[in-house]
Amino acid sequence: MHSLPSSTETLTLHLAILICEVLPPPVSCLRGPFDQIFQDFFDRGAKRLSENNHNEQCPGGVKKQIQVRTTPYNATAGQLPDAVALEGLDALVVTGSSAGAYEDIEWVKKLGGFLQDIYHQHPEVKIFGTCFGHQIINQSLFAHTGGLYVTKNPRGWELGVHEIAINPKFASCFPRQLKSSAAAVARASSSPRIQLQLSHQDTVIVTQSAQLPSECVEVGSSALCGMQGMYVPNRVLTLQAHPEFDRAVNGACISEIVGTSWPAEETREYLRMADKDDDAALMEEVVMEFLLQGPTP
Ligand SMILES: *[C@@H]1O[C@H](CO)[C@@H](O)[C@H](O)[C@H]1NC(C)=O
Ligand SMILES: *[C@@H]1O[C@H](CO)[C@@H](O)[C@H](O)[C@H]1NC(C)=O
Numbered sequence: 001m002h003s004l005p006s007s008t009e010t011l012t013l014h015l016a017i018l019i020c021e022v023l024p025p026p027v028s029c030l031r032g033p034f035d036q037i038f039q040d041f042f043d044r045g046a047k048r049l050s051e052n053n054h055n056e057q058c059p060g061g062v063k064k065q066i067q068v069r070t071t072p073y074n075a076t077a078g079q080l081p082d083a084v085a086l087e088g089l090d091a092l093v094v095t096g097s098s099a100g101a102y103e104d105i106e107w108v109k110k111l112g113g114f115l116q117d118i119y120h121q122h123p124e125v126k127i128f129g130t131c132f133g134h135q136i137i138n139q140s141l142f143a144h145t146g147g148l149y150v151t152k153n154p155r156g157w158e159l160g161v162h163e164i165a166i167n168p169k170f171a172s173c174f175p176r177q178l179k180s181s182a183a184a185v186a187r188a189s190s191s192p193r194i195q196l197q198l199s200h201q202d203t204v205i206v207t208q209s210a211q212l213p214s215e216c217v218e219v220g221s222s223a224l225c226g227m228q229g230m231y232v233p234n235r236v237l238t239l240q241a242h243p244e245f246d247r248a249v250n251g252a253c254i255s256e257i258v259g260t261s262w263p264a265e266e267t268r269e270y271l272r273m274a275d276k277d278d279d280a281a282l283m284e285e286v287v288m289e290f291l292l293q294g295p296t297p
Pocket of ligand 2: 216
């Protein structure tokens with residue numbers, strides 16, 4: 001017996017990072033600006049998936065090496081990919097922001113219109129967003145269906161590491177990460193539960209009358225936020241959480257949010273919540289699998 005000759009195939013994903021917040025220096029001095037934080041996040045996901053591919057029997061012995069190239073756009077300054085740039089893009093990435101998706105701010109409205117246009121006119125360009133990104137994508141793409149809106153969460157801020165009950169239907173779309181991983185299984189009762197960093201006050205509210213496209217799959221929910229993300233296979237993935245943040249970055253973000261005006265006891269508790277282990281590594285892989293779905297880029 002002899003093994004098949006093996007070769008390595010490199011697959012390059014090209015992503016546009018739409019930067020929706022200039023991170024304050026105490027945050028950016030830790031891991032760089034938002035585009036760097038996301039480049040690192042995608043690199044980790046690509047590395048994990050490449051390693052897993054190497055462990056699997058690939059047809060013809062071809063090993064897939066995934067590479068991620070990102071281009072930053074200053075969305076807060078109204079900068080967005082033009083028609084030429086779109087040609088070579090696999091996905092748009094919408095970052096977090098201190099702005100509200102519902103606010104009457106010029107760049108926010110421009111971004112919302114752009115996302116609508118891409119979703120309807122460029123089905124080959126995927127859309128991924130976290131936190132504010134999740135909220136504005138949701139609002140831009142689905143608010144017109146009625147009964148869905150973004151607002152301040154009546155249950156208040158959700159800061160630090162929280163448990164998210166994953167919707168079983170979403171878990172079955174990414175079974176290797178969400179159904180058979182040790183982290184998910186250890187806590188699985190009825191639905192897998194994973195821990196992620198969060199830092200938000202706004203939330204997506206869906207009322208009974210919402211008419212969401214039938215292909216929409218909700219990601220899951222936490223005690224403080226019923227809408228933790230949305231998934232349309234091959235098109236859109238949004239997460240209320242910040243899987244791209246580690247404990248240091250989210251701790252620094254929380255310090256910026258609370259400033260000096262919140263009670264010291266409360267602040268300490270939120271910082272303690274951020275300084276916990278999480279399952280972001282699972283999400284790195286889920287996001288990378290999503291970005292690789294469909295026609296080979
Ligand atoms: C992006 O735009 C904002 C708002 O105009 C500006 O404050 C910021 O410095 C810009 N960032 C970069 C990296 O150019
Ligand atoms: C928005 O929220 C609804 C409600 O849970 C969800 O089902 C929908 O898919 C979300 N859309 C986006 C783009 O997040």
